[in-house]
Amino acid sequence: AQKVTQAQTEISVVEKEDVTLDCVYETRDTTYYLFWYKQPPSGELVFLIRRNSFDEQNEISGRYSWNFQKSTSSFNFTITASQVVDSAVYFCALSEARTGNNRKLIWGLGTSLAVNP
Amino acid sequence: GAGVSQSPSNKVTEKGKDVELRCDPISGHTALYWYRQRLGQGLEFLIYFQGNSAPDKSGLPSDRFSAERTGESVSTLTIQRTQQEDSAVYLCASSPTGRYRGAGETQYFGPGTRLLVL
Secondary structure, three states: OOEEEOOOOEEEEEOOOOEEEOOEEEOOOOOEEEEEEEEOOOOOOEEEEEEEOOOOOOEEEOOEEEEEEHHHOEEEEEEOOOOHHHOEEEEEEEEEHHHOOOOOOEEOOOEEEEEEO | OOOOEEEOOEEEEOOOOOEEEEEEOOOOOOEEEEEEEOOOOOOEEEEEEEOOOOOEOOOOOOOOEEEEEOOOOOEEEEEOOOOHHHOEEEEEEEEOOOOOOOOOOOOEEOOOEEEEEO
């Protein structure tokens, strides 16, 4: 069965701290895609990254970095030198290739990150 | 270019009334999704449209919920005889057609409609 687990419900850090948001997924498919979205207090979901299952290279984008490890079925997200504007709920999601024409995303429950000044 | 737009932004209604929510996807996106997000919760899939194919309605919670989409344009989500438990944010997303063969396309979200049923 497909499943995405974000074990951390809430995280609170002080500005400039590094923080890692965990995402663990379950799938039987060999071809799948993983996503991270950010939902700031305004409510709109903002796409951050998509990664396919054949690309295990870690990715860095500014202060954001992602660590994809198939061996542990994890796709963790790290924010370096966090800022107050990073305060949001972050969602991890999974899409399986074998779902074919049905492209539902399987969503984690989200991690609420509070960055305090 | 323009993103996904939704209207109204906020809707307050009385229990038992019908409501209609609108979603305008990104131009050229063939896939359109509706989700529900209750306060403090994750996203709950409702329905998915892909071009002219039959929609996937597997997430609709009851027969009071329905949605339509004309071609690859606007979609409306209708909730009949609203109940207080329908209070939530209703999110719409669209995605382009696949070079990923039907999976893995990034979904782009609208700002949502906040529905409050009194």
